[in-house]
Amino acid sequence: MNEESAHYWQHPALPGVDLLRAHYVRHSFGKHTHDGYVLASITAGVEAFHYRGGLEVAPAGSVALVEPDRVHTGHAGVPDGWSYQVLYPSSAQLASVAAELGAAPGSPGFGTAVVHDDELTRLVQQTHRAAEQNQVLAASTFLRLALARAVRQHSSQRLIRSAAGGVLGAATAARDLLVARLEEPPTLEELADAVGARPFPLLRAFRETYGLPPHAWLTQQRVRTARAMLDTGASPADVAVAVGFVDQAHLTRHFRRIMGVPPGAYRRVRKNVQETIGRSPAG
Template sequence: MAGTGERARHWQYEELPGVDLLRARYISKTFVRHTHENFVIAAISDGVEVFHHGGADQYAGPGALALVNPDTPHTGRAGVPEGWRYGAVYPAPDLVAAIAAETTTIRGTPGFVEPVLDDPYAVRLVHEVLRAAEEGNALAADTLLRVAVTRLLRLNGGPLRQRLVRSAGARLAARARAQLEERLTDPPSLEQLAEGLGTSPFALLRAFRDTYGMPPHAWLTDARVRAARRLLDAGTSPADAAVTVGFTDQPHLNRHFARIVGVPPGAYQRERKNVQDSGRALLVPSEACQNRQHPHPQA
């Protein structure tokens, strides 16, 4: 059965503030186009992950890392029938900037140049960070994380290009994004949004996709999931978070959340409530497994 054996744990360790952690094995999992506020450093142990990034499919196999800069649209899926197993750390931009300033010569906002890097040693470092966090070894977790980020920046780092809102299309897209941010729970249709901005729907669609790497409706879903994560972090129930950010109900949040974050919102929040746990918790079933155990109506 598709998805059998999929497992994922998405958590935080209180001694690594600003860093999300993930261990996962996915087979039929598909991540829709989305972004992260933090960096993605995903160390592949087995199998192959394919992710669309920068206009092309990227392949990361055993001993390689998938590296994604903040606010960069990308997808994710298995590249082989057996799926892929990996561990990932998601350090905040300010942490990466501080490490870069202390240990590299990068000037400007630091980031990764290439989305895939073959480096088995760095892969081991990432998994050692996760192991140290699970064991409650703060000194090792913090040290290994800084060593890993430094190594990756020295091997594959450089200044990020700043997104400049200069062209007419970029200015149009920025205005549309601002309106969507203000109307997260009651967004206009594409036609209404375009009319209010004095342009046509297809002109707005092209400008938005060219500027942000995804169409307005996909950006809106991504923004809603980000907002839901903040509410879940603050203790809001998944059902209340769903309605607050504009989803019809919790099943809608469950579906979109798992396709972007990798775990259902309930499992995500439980880990947030147990950040002081020693790490002995078992991996939670992924969305596919939970849906089979607790089916819910689809929209």
């Protein structure tokens, strides 16, 4: 694939974070810096970049970590170029996550510029995917988990205290809020603020109470609500909008994953069952 492409954007659920999805072959970045951090998941090919006095090589499956105000470049490491998905969080955002995890004061630094971390790769890509699908709770959750993973596993700073803390009743309150805001759920940060908790303790408490993180529980609740609406004869297109999915295709993907059949087929079966019951003679 020799055709270059780039999509640089922001999402309201990720304030202060730039996102880039791109494929470069001939393009090269001259010496430059960023105000914030760079987390770049290489999805194909190889990127090479000069950084901290040496040449770094980032192959597919790796994540490049660049600190604020560090001069670096960027160019193809193989003839076919490279593709990547990039997060550009601000210095304040990463410092906030680090502080919540118990890191020593100051901006986190990374001892290694290119890391091979399947979990971090997955989280960066999930952040992109959720933002592209306008899943605000999932996008904000995956972003925070990606930053936390980077700090925990790759920061050169030592964690000096535990970030654990009790969240009495917060999980239940968060669940009730998600039910009430099924169509327009809050971000993880907004959800935590609303129930008087911090994001990571809330994530732990919610998972322990309901077996899933809030964004995954929200998807299941949406499918559960969609099922009840389909039982009344509502169309899949109307149901998708009513429960907060982006479109019918988005509903279909999650409905089939959880229920085993697409919503249209489910609705037809339920309609046939109800009609059969309606025609049954009284006993």
